[in-house]
Every structure is written in structure tokens, then in C-alpha cells.
Amino acid sequence: MLDIESKVIENYEVLHQLPELGFAEQQTAAFLAAGLRQAGYKVTDQIGGTGVIGILTGSQTGPVVAIRADMDALAHCVAGQESAIHSCGHDANSAMVLTVAQAIAAKGISKGILKVIFQPAEETLGGAQEMIAAGAVTDVDMLLGIHLRPIEEARLGQATPALYHGASAIIEAEISGVAAHGARPHLGINVIDAAAAVVHAVNAIHVNPTVPASVKVTKLHAGGQALNAVPDRAELALDLRAQHNEIMDELTEKTKRAVVAAAATIGATAVTRIRGFVPAAEYDVDLINRAGEAIKEILGPEGLISGIHTPGGEDFHFYKQSKSGLKTCYIGLGADLTPGLHHPAMQFNIDALGYGVRILINLIDKSLVG
Ligand SMILES: [Zn+2]
Ligand SMILES: [Zn+2]
Known part of the structure; x- marks a missing residue:
């Protein structure tokens, strides 16, 4: 034995x-x-x-x-x-x-x-x-x-x-705008404005509060060396958590929609990609x-x-x-x-x-x- x-x-x-x-x-x-x-x-x-x-x-x-x-x-x-x-x-x-x-x-x-x-x-x-x-x-x-x-x-x-x-997931988002001279912002679409709209939109997402869940922006990258230019590309990452799989599905859908719609409010476009998903x-x-x-x-x-x-x-x-x-x-x-x-x-x-x-x-x- x-x-x-x-x-x-x-x-x-x-x-x-x-x-x-x-x-x-x-x-x-x-x-x-x-x-x-x-x-x-x-x-x-x-x-x-x-x-x-x-x-x-x-x-x-x-x-x-x-x-x-x-x-x-x-x-x-x-x-x-x-x-x-x-x-x-x-x-x-x-x-x-x-x-x-x-x-x-x-x-x-x-x-x-x-x-x-x-x-x-x-x-x-x-x-x-x-x-x-x-x-x-x-x-x-x-x-x-x-x-x-x-x-x-x-x-x-x-x-x-x-x-x-x-359950957890990372959503990566890429926002595209239009570059312009800092003196002529009306000719561009500033992706930082779009990213700010995304942050607000994501923070306004609600799911059933009896199930622990959260979504938050964990990365924001935009702009470069030229501080006098309107940037046309931004990268965001969002961390999503939920204790039930149905709530995770809802949170994922709402987040993707919020990112795309918020960017669109100023004419920018956003593409989302899910990474590192695990079910509950x-x-x-x-x-x-x-x-x-x-x-x-x-x-x-x-x-x-x-x-x-x-x-x-x-x-x-x-x-x-x-x-x-x-x-x-x-x-x-x-x-x-x-x-x-x-x-x-x-x-x-x-x-x-x-x-x-x-x-x-x-x-x-x-x-x-x-
Ligand atoms: Zn571990
Ligand atoms: Zn372990």
C-alpha cells in the first residue's frame, strides 16, 4: 500500500x-x-x-x-x-x-x-x-x-x-480617425475625442447588479511625437469580468456596441477583437x-x-x-x-x-x- x-x-x-x-x-x-x-x-x-x-x-x-x-x-x-x-x-x-x-x-x-x-x-x-x-x-x-x-x-x-x-475577457479596440494639422482640427477626426467618448460609454454599461460584473478600460494609447497634430489612430484595451456566462455574453455585446457607437459619434470608426476569454x-x-x-x-x-x-x-x-x-x-x-x-x-x-x-x-x- x-x-x-x-x-x-x-x-x-x-x-x-x-x-x-x-x-x-x-x-x-x-x-x-x-x-x-x-x-x-x-x-x-x-x-x-x-x-x-x-x-x-x-x-x-x-x-x-x-x-x-x-x-x-x-x-x-x-x-x-x-x-x-x-x-x-x-x-x-x-x-x-x-x-x-x-x-x-x-x-x-x-x-x-x-x-x-x-x-x-x-x-x-x-x-x-x-x-x-x-x-x-x-x-x-x-x-x-x-x-x-x-x-x-x-x-x-x-x-x-x-x-x-x-468569466473574463479582454476586448482590444482600434479606433481610426483622420489626421490633421493642430491648427485645422475641423479637417480631421481626433481619435482621442473618440477614445474619451468610449470611456464614458463603457462606464455607462449596466448589467444585472445581483451578479458581480465589471468592465473597465485598461489601456489607452494615442498620439505620438507630433504634439501639434491631430492623431488618427488609437488603441484601447478593456478588461471584462462576470460571475455568470449569460451576463458575460451580455457585457461583451454591450461593450462592443458601446465602443463602436461612441467612436461613431465623432465620425471615427472602431474595430473590436476579443482576446483571452475564459468562461465562468x-x-x-x-x-x-x-x-x-x-x-x-x-x-x-x-x-x-x-x-x-x-x-x-x-x-x-x-x-x-x-x-x-x-x-x-x-x-x-x-x-x-x-x-x-x-x-x-x-x-x-x-x-x-x-x-x-x-x-x-x-x-x-x-x-x-x-
Ligand atoms: Zn494562476
Ligand atoms: Zn493556478
Whole structure:
């Protein structure tokens, strides 16, 4: 029988020494693929770039349960030095999921299929879509995710069965006007006037206030060296957030319309482009309840905390969007994590990893064993 607590720390320590950026997780993927192969999984690597999938088949037919972990680190500049750091804890997520895979393989599953998905490039939000394009979830019935949470959201010994990420998107806008001499502005169309109109129009957008949502201009670039000339090109960027996908759709449509219409008020034209979209979380209620039971059984009733709503985005939710009927849930795991995710000095209590592994094993056992 595998010693879960020491195995997960051993896996974590290896992965922690291999921080690699999105789509460059070669050493990470090689370690994870080797670990799965050794445990008896049928492994395919280089999926969607550096992704790895392991498959363990039970003796009887049953559901396909998948666990997904992300593998990438973030680029940070510390004391003038650029480096990749696992400041979002994806080394922890991968270590937990690998250990779950190893522990379940050691005792075997009686039915169905366990599919272990190691996904590249979550931070740049391209990895999940690559895995989907490669068919990673076409046969999957249930998909589970897990991530460490900052101390404000959950303490060590606590976990939520439902971490509700919001939807987010960037809209880039390019405004075109007509250049002119500063002395003859009536012959031009000043894109700075258009951009100012856009800012006001966007700030006047309203959606249902019971759902957290926001849109704001995050970049404005216009004008150049010639301070005595009317500029004819401006670039804007807008950051959009919403906790529900329907509200995000509405916000996106209203923002695109506001940008184009506001620019048109002075005769300028605007073209918009959506970048970096991620959908909001949509989970299966039964699966959340089952995950809640698993958390209670491992951490005790006091360890189960209700759903956490976070404005951060996660590309995990593209899997659900890609396959209607796919049941998903995503566990937020307390780890006394400080000072916060994406901080280069992020640290957490390593005891959390054993809890995460045991919760996932319990949850998977409810579907694939017995
Ligand atoms: Zn992150
Ligand atoms: Zn993360």
C-alpha cells in the first residue's frame, strides 16, 4: 500500500524543482508521464503541445472519470532576475493528481476508466483548448479539478467542493480617425475625442447588479511625437469580468456596441477583437454533493466549507463548454497559503497535499470502485 503523505511530498519536491512556463513543460511532462507508466497507465504524451494523458481501465464497464491538473509555472522578475516560479501552485496540483493516480493504480479499479489529464499552459489560457482539440474529454463523463486556495478563502484542513471562477475577457479596440494639422482640427477626426467618448460609454454599461460584473478600460494609447497634430489612430484595451456566462455574453455585446457607437459619434470608426476569454464555472450539483461528502469524510464536517466565488479565471471551464453533459466539479483546497497566488514568494503548508489526495481518492472511489 502506497504511503500517500510521503509519496505526494516526494512528487511535489521533484515538480517544484522543475518550474517551466506554459507549453514548455517538457521536464514536468516527462516526470509525470514516467510516473503514470510506472504505475501501469497507458500513457500518451505531447498532447496539445506538452500535455500528458494516462488511462487506467477497470475490469467491468463503467463511467469514464477524469482528473485534470495544470503543469505550468509563471514568469517573475525577482531582484532583477527573470525566472519561472510555481507561484500558482501547479506543482502541488500535479503532485496531488499524480499521487492519486499512483494510489488508485496500486489497488486497482473494478469498473470504468480513470483518465488522468496533465494540461499545459493554464496561465496563458491556451492549454485547455489544445487538450480539447486533441480530444481529451470526448469520452469523459466526469471531470474533476483541484487547486490550492489563498488563506483568506480557506485554511489548512478546509476545502470547498465548488470553486466558482468567473468569466473574463479582454476586448482590444482600434479606433481610426483622420489626421490633421493642430491648427485645422475641423479637417480631421481626433481619435482621442473618440477614445474619451468610449470611456464614458463603457462606464455607462449596466448589467444585472445581483451578479458581480465589471468592465473597465485598461489601456489607452494615442498620439505620438507630433504634439501639434491631430492623431488618427488609437488603441484601447478593456478588461471584462462576470460571475455568470449569460451576463458575460451580455457585457461583451454591450461593450462592443458601446465602443463602436461612441467612436461613431465623432465620425471615427472602431474595430473590436476579443482576446483571452475564459468562461465562468458551471458545475454538476450531484457531483458537488458527492465531493462535499468526500471532504467531510476526510477532513471532518468542520472541514467542509461552502462554495467559494473568485473573480479569477480558469481555463478548466472550457472543457465543460466543449461537451454538453460533461459533469464537472472543482475542489478548492485550504493550505494556509500566503501571501497569495501569483506572488513570487507564495508558500503554503505542505500537509494540505495529503488531504487533497485523500479527498480525490475518496471521490473517485465513489464512482469507480465497488
Ligand atoms: Zn494562476
Ligand atoms: Zn493556478
